[in-house]
Amino acid sequence: RKEVEQDPGPFNVPEGATVAFNCTYSNSASQSFFWYRQDCRKEPKLLMSVYSSGNEDGRFTAQLNRASQYISLLIRDSKLSDSATYLCVVNMDSNYQLIWGAGTKLIIKP
């Protein structure tokens, strides 16, 4: 079993819709969680950290479910510019190493 698993998609979503995707992780000791965004042929960029109580940044909401060991990302009122691959990232518990999911590809259609 992979340590961090994501549905690869692609998710094809009309502009303006709400889309959500999950990511499961295997290490119950993990403490830090992130969503990164990666545009085609570009480097990953930090989208948001995921806090225990859940957090929101504009149209983006991240949730953590420790009991079921998954994190989620919700995008409301999706824009064409949201088209990208979204990477789920979880820490290992030492030396600031991160474990990366393979990503979920999102395509927003006009």
Next chain:
Amino acid sequence: DAGITQSPRHKVTETGTPVTLRCHQTENHRYMYWYRQDPGHGLRLIHYSYGVKDTDKGEVSDGYSVSRSKTEDFLLTLESATSSQTSVYFCAIGQGASTYEQYFGPGTRLTVT
């Protein structure tokens, strides 16, 4: 954007040749990382550094070595390149000190023929 550059940005090399990739940061961050990214895989850690001359292996370190003689520079060397090392290589930096956030350079696209 974090001040991270990578060189070269693209390289084609032949099997068996040594290759060195350079990562340079202007942020004075303690931690630096080398990853490779391949289709169907998440980013996989090759080596990382937690200070000048302090380095350690990551998940896929075989065939790679690193050096960090200055805070700002982290070099990745493929001792004898193989076709399986064709990949996109990303350098990242992190502050450490209780934060796991990492920031990436633009990547190096390496093809080994």
